[in-house]
Structures are given as C-alpha cells and as structure tokens.
Amino acid sequence: MKFDTKLMKKLVSIYGPSGNESIIREYIEKEIKDYVDEIKIDNLGNLIARKKGSGKRIMIAAHMDQIGFMITDIDDNGFLRFTNIGGTSPFVTLSQQVVFENGVVGVIFSEPMEDISKLKLSNMFIDIGARNKEEAEKFVNIGDICVYKTEYQENDNVVFTKCLDDRVGCYIAIETIKQIENQKNDLYFVFTVQEEMGLRGAKTSAYGINPEIGIALDVTGSGDTPKAKTFAVGLDKGAAIKVKDNSILTHPELRQFMIDIAEENDIPYQMEVLEFGGTDSGSIHLTKEGVPSGVISIPTRYVHSTIEMASKNDIINSIRLLIKLLNRDIIL
Ligand code: CO
Ligand code: ZN
Numbered sequence: 345m346k347f348d349t350k351l352m353k354k355l356v357s358i359y360g361p362s363g364n365e366s367i368i369r370e371y372i373e374k375e376i377k378d379y380v381d382e383i384k385i386d387n388l389g390n391l392i393a394r395k396k397g398s399g400k401r402i403m404i405a406a407h408m409d410q411i412g413f414m415i416t417d418i419d420d421n422g423f424l425r426f427t428n429i430g431g432t433s434p435f436v437t438l439s440q441q442v443v444f445e446n447g448v449v450g451v452i453f454s455e456p457m458e459d460i461s462k463l464k465l466s467n468m469f470i471d472i473g474a475r476n477k478e479e480a481e482k483f484v485n486i487g488d489i490c491v492y493k494t495e496y497q498e499n500d501n502v503v504f505t506k507c508l509d510d511r512v513g514c515y516i517a518i519e520t521i522k523q524i525e526n527q528k529n530d531l532y533f534v535f536t537v538q539e540e541m542g543l544r545g546a547k548t549s550a551y552g553i554n555p556e557i558g559i560a561l562d563v564t565g566s567g568d569t570p571k572a573k574t575f576a577v578g579l580d581k582g583a584a585i586k587v588k589d590n591s592i593l594t595h596p597e598l599r600q601f602m603i604d605i606a607e608e609n610d611i612p613y614q615m616e617v618l619e620f621g622g623t624d625s626g627s628i629h630l631t632k633e634g635v636p637s638g639v640i641s642i643p644t645r646y647v648h649s650t651i652e653m654a655s656k657n658d659i660i661n662s663i664r665l666l667i668k669l670l671n672r673d674i675i676l
Contacts, residue, residue: 361412403555406513407539422474430540442490513561546624558628558637582612586639591626595636
C-alpha cells in the first residue's frame with residue numbers, strides 16, 4: 345500500500361477548528377462520494393457515509409475538527425486576547441504563527457514574565473500587525489478562531505505537521521472507504537465534529553446510527569522520546585489497539601478480536617493504555633443501552649502542537665488492520 349502524500353497534505357492544510365468544520369467536510373465529501381452508497385450531514389454537522397452490507401452495523405468515527413484559539417478581546421492597540429479551543433500548552437504556543445479562516449496571519453507572544461514557568465494563555469496575546477483596535481477589527485472579530493500555521497513535512501519514515509489529530513484518522517477512514525470491497529458488514533463512516541470540545545459530534549451521530557459496534561480512529565501519545573513518561577507506545581511499532589483512556593475502557597472481546605486479526609495477518613500492533621485524554625469511542629460506547637467499542641490509535645509524538653509526528657508504516661498498518669476487521673463477521 346502506497347502512502348498518499350497528496351491526500352495527507354491536503355487534509356492537514358484545510359481550516360477546520362471545532363464548530364467550524366464546513367470547509368474540511370466539503371473536501372472529504374468530494375473525496376469519498378463516489379465510493380459510498382449513501383452520504384448525509386446530520387444536524388450538528390457530522391458527515392455520515394454508508395457502505396451498505398447485510399452484517400453488523402458498525403460506526404467508524406474520525407474527527408474532522410482541529411484545536412485552535414478563539415478571540416476573547418481586542419485592546420486599544422490592536423492586540424488580541426484569546427482562549428483555547430481544545431487542549432493546548434502555553435509553552436507549545438509561544439512564538440507560533442496562527443492563521444484565521446479569512447487568511448489573516450498572527451503571531452502568539454507573551455507579556456514580559458519574571459518567571460516563565462508561570463506562563464499561562466491569559467498572559468499571552470496574538471499580534472496581527474494592526475496599528476490599533478479599529479484596524480484590527482477590520483480583520484478579526486470576537487469569537488473568531490485561528491489555528492496553527494505550519495508547513496507540512498515528511499521523509500521516508502514519518503510525517504510531521506500540525507493537525508495530524510485527527511486528520512490522520514480521517515485519512516485512514518478515507519483510504520479504507522476507497523480500498524474496501526464487497527464487505528459484508530453495514531458500515532457507517534462518520535467524520536465527526538467537535539471532538540476536541542468533549543466528543544460532542546460522536547454523541548449525536550451514534551444516537552442516530554444506533555450502531556452494534558463502534559470504532560474510533562484517533563491519535564494517541566508516545567513514550568519513546570528522551571526521558572518521556574513511561575508509556576508503552578512508540579512510533580513505527582505498529583497500529584495501537586487501545587485498552588483505556590479517560591473516556592473508555594474498550595470492549596474486551598472487540599479488543600481481543602482486533603489482536604487476533606493483527607496476529608493472523610502479520611500486522612504489527614501494540615497495546616495502548618493512555619492515562620489521560622479521550623476519543624469519540626468514549627461517546628459512542630455510552631449510546632442508548634451501550635455499544636461495544638474500541639479504538640485504533642495512531643502513535644503520535646507532540647500531540648496538540650504545531651509539529652505532530654507519526655510513522656507512515658503505522659498509518660498504513662492501521663488501514664490494513666481496519667480493512668481486515670471490517671471484512672469479518674464480528675461475533676461478540
Ligand atoms: Co486532540
Ligand atoms: Zn483527536
């Protein structure tokens with residue numbers, strides 16, 4: 345399986361912070377519409393694409409939204425104060441470039457700090473180069489959201505870019521939609537909204553679909569950088585099969601099923617126990633009377649920064665695992 349650089353680069357470059365997913369949704373819709381039987385957008389903006397089958401109703405979720413910064417105030421000199429949309433560290437944010445939907449670019453900096461370790465987003469501001477409040481207001485309004493502006497990079501091993509969370513999940517879903525053939529199961533691929541705000545899009549879309557099985561595709565962290573916190577996940581060691589995060593304990597039989605399929609097909613995999621964070625499966629598994637759910641995670645360094653890094657092999661192996669899984673009779 346070849347890595348589709350063009351598709352990945354495009355996915356991470358399109359603006360789409362939580363609640364503002366329409367441009368990325370349009371792009372994904374165009375990309376998949378010839379490969380699915382039905383396609384619709386629900387009331388919250390989730391894109392739901394079905395590949396019909398007579399077997400189990402399976403929901404596969406990847407979130408379209410990305411983290412960003414929302415403008416809360418504009419001062420007399422034209423500097424913007426902001427709050428976070430999704431989790432961000434002030435240290436990762438300092439001196440980074442950001443871009444608004446209308447293309448306006450700014451840089452994030454901080455007030456002079458005596459003790460930089462006390463840095464908080466509330467000490468920081470965005471400078472768009474405006475001369476005063478009036479001029480700034482021509483370009484930016486309260487409530488507008490900007491996102492990180494960095495260039496996509498890759499080499500033979502890895503991609504490094506903003507927004508892998510979770511456009512890499514979208515990439516895996518899109519590739520699976522394109523590659524899977526004559527599967528028996530009834531597949532609902534959902535490109536969800538507002539995951540970063542608390543798994544919101546997955547909640548309503550799962551209610552509407554009422555799946556028998558749920559699978560989320562999302563990034564996880566890695567424990568393979570110098571002096572990293574103990575965490576048995578690393579880049580290029582395979583697709584990560586989630587056991588736990590703060591939103592879910594994955595269904596044990598579904599998890600075992602994923603392991604069995606990886607073993608049978610010689611697909612490299614690793615087990616993931618994440619001590620923080622959540623994914624769309626956290627919402628899906630609590631739908632109605634409960635939905636057995638699991639997660640295929642993509643090991644990623646520097647999550648929620650401007651330069652998230654993942655292995656091309658892990659991404660390809662995640663697609664292989666998902667396709668094999670969706671092709672099988674799943675009996676739990
Ligand atoms: Co995230
Ligand atoms: Zn995510």
